Structure formats: structure tokens, C-alpha cells
Amino acid sequence: MKAINGSLKASRLAVAGVAAASAVLVLSAPAFAHVTVQPEGAAAKGGYAVVDFKVPNERDNASTTKLEVSLPTDHPLASVMPQPVPGWTAVVTKSKLDKPLTVHGKQIDEAVTKVTWTANGKGIEPGYFQKFPLSVGQLPEDADQLVFKALQTYSNNEVVRWIETQQKGQQEPDNPAPVLELSAASGDGHGAAAKDASADGSTAPAAKDTTAQADTGGSDTTARVLGIVGIVVGAAGVAYGVLAGRRRTSAS
Structure with a gap:
């Protein structure tokens, strides 16, 4: 039972991490529009x-x-x-x-x-x-x-x-x-x-x-940086969730 609860909590943490990353990417999108x-x-x-x-x-x-x-x-x-x-x-x-x-x-x-x-x-x-x-x-x-x-x-x-x-x-x-x-x-x-x-x-x-794909100006750089930050946050959330799940499984 403890293992199941631990897995549920780990999944929730992983979802939260992905949601945080998505939020940052959404916020960064209009920066160059x-x-x-x-x-x-x-x-x-x-x-x-x-x-x-x-x-x-x-x-x-x-x-x-x-x-x-x-x-x-x-x-x-x-x-x-x-x-x-x-x-x-x-x-x-x-x-x-x-x-x-x-x-x-x-x-x-x-x-x-x-x-x-x-x-x-x-x-x-x-x-x-x-x-x-x-x-x-x-x-x-x-x-x-x-x-x-x-x-x-x-x-x-x-x-x-x-x-x-x-x-x-x-x-x-x-x-x-x-x-x-x-x-x-x-x-x-x-x-x-x-x-x-x-x-x-x-x-x-x-x-x-001069029609071309979006260039790499300053605003585009800002968007890229924010996007990378979001990905890092999401990855950290997923990693933390997995580790938490393993610890609870071991403890049971």
C-alpha cells in the first residue's frame, strides 16, 4: 500500500514539473511576436x-x-x-x-x-x-x-x-x-x-x-532561454518524483 501511495505522489510531482515547464514555454512564446x-x-x-x-x-x-x-x-x-x-x-x-x-x-x-x-x-x-x-x-x-x-x-x-x-x-x-x-x-x-x-x-x-523563418534576434534569445529554463524545471520535477517513488518503495 505504501508503495502505491509513493508511486501516486511521485506521479503527481512529475506532472507538476511538466506543468511548470509548459507554463514557462507558454509565457515565452509571445516574446518575439x-x-x-x-x-x-x-x-x-x-x-x-x-x-x-x-x-x-x-x-x-x-x-x-x-x-x-x-x-x-x-x-x-x-x-x-x-x-x-x-x-x-x-x-x-x-x-x-x-x-x-x-x-x-x-x-x-x-x-x-x-x-x-x-x-x-x-x-x-x-x-x-x-x-x-x-x-x-x-x-x-x-x-x-x-x-x-x-x-x-x-x-x-x-x-x-x-x-x-x-x-x-x-x-x-x-x-x-x-x-x-x-x-x-x-x-x-x-x-x-x-x-x-x-x-x-x-x-x-x-x-x-526578406521573407524567412523567425530570426535569432534578442527577443528570440530571451524566448529560448526561458524555454530552456522551463525544460530544466520540468526535468527536475520528473527526477524528483522518480527518486521519491523509489525511496518509498524501498522503505516498504
Whole structure:
């Protein structure tokens, strides 16, 4: 009877260990599932930059077919040019500015407020991501970051709104908006992207097909670490349960 009770307790401990591991893996999964924006090189204040909007597909039964990115209206950008992405059509939307901008001695009374990419085919299929490059400038000199709100549409008509702003001292929201961190102003005032795309209206070369399996960026590394921790916890629980069962069996 003691042996049976010991085996039951050992089984419960093993199940608890596996459950703990599963919980850690579940918690780590969303760590790399956000729509994000990162510069190619530096995004210096007062300069120009090429930034990539990285869009992962979070669904197992639907493809991402459209991405809408709203540009900040509190710091409007006079120059915004999408780089061609194979399989996608980009549409740039401009709006009148309440306060005209002065760029290179010229006044500009309108700016790009939204860029929409629509898939011509299947779009971003499950298990893949896509990068959407934009040349932007001039970046503001009086801000440390720019917030871009994004809408991600799936082939089943589901829309995920990446529009929540991070509040200081609080946890990251469930659907955070992509945030571009700005670095200190560079000496030439054009930033690292000036060689590729500048304010003279030149267009960057066509992009290579950037659709690929999820990469190994910082967030992916975090997910892997948490996953390994979960596996270790689960294995420890199983081992402890087996040892406990053997001790009780020996004692009987």
C-alpha cells in the first residue's frame, strides 16, 4: 500500500514539473511576436534613416495580407519613401499639416501620415516574417523616440492593432506600438542612411525577398532561454518524483 501511495505522489510531482515547464514555454512564446521597427544602422536626431518594420505571422491558420503603419503626427516626417518589397504593393498617404515644416530652407505643408502594404499573393504565411523598409527624415531633434502605430490584417479578416504605448514604470502592454529609438545627432546631419536614400527624392534599390523563418534576434534569445529554463524545471520535477517513488518503495 505504501508503495502505491509513493508511486501516486511521485506521479503527481512529475506532472507538476511538466506543468511548470509548459507554463514557462507558454509565457515565452509571445516574446518575439510583436510588430517592431529597427533602423538599418543608426537613426540619428536631425538626420535620415532607413528603418525596417518587422512583421511576424502569429497565426497557424491564416496569412498576414496587409500592414498599415501610421506615422507620428506630433513629429511629422517630410521625406518618407518605401523600398519595393516583392509580392507587396505600397501606398503612401499624405495629409495637410497644421503647422508647415521648414526643410532645407523650403516650407512643406503636407507630410506622409500612413503607409499601407498589401500582399499581391499569399502574404506572410504561418511560421514566417517579413521586413518592410522605409526611408524617413528628417528625424526630429527634440525627441528621443518615435511611436508608429500599426494594424496587421490576416487572410481571415482578423485585425491586430499594435497601437498601445508603453507607460513609464509599467509592464509592456499586450499590443505595443512599434517604437523607434533615436540616437544622438551625427556630425553631418544626415545619419547613416544618407548613402542609401536622401531627401533629394532618390529611390533605394529593390529589396531582396526578406521573407524567412523567425530570426535569432534578442527577443528570440530571451524566448529560448526561458524555454530552456522551463525544460530544466520540468526535468527536475520528473527526477524528483522518480527518486521519491523509489525511496518509498524501498522503505516498504
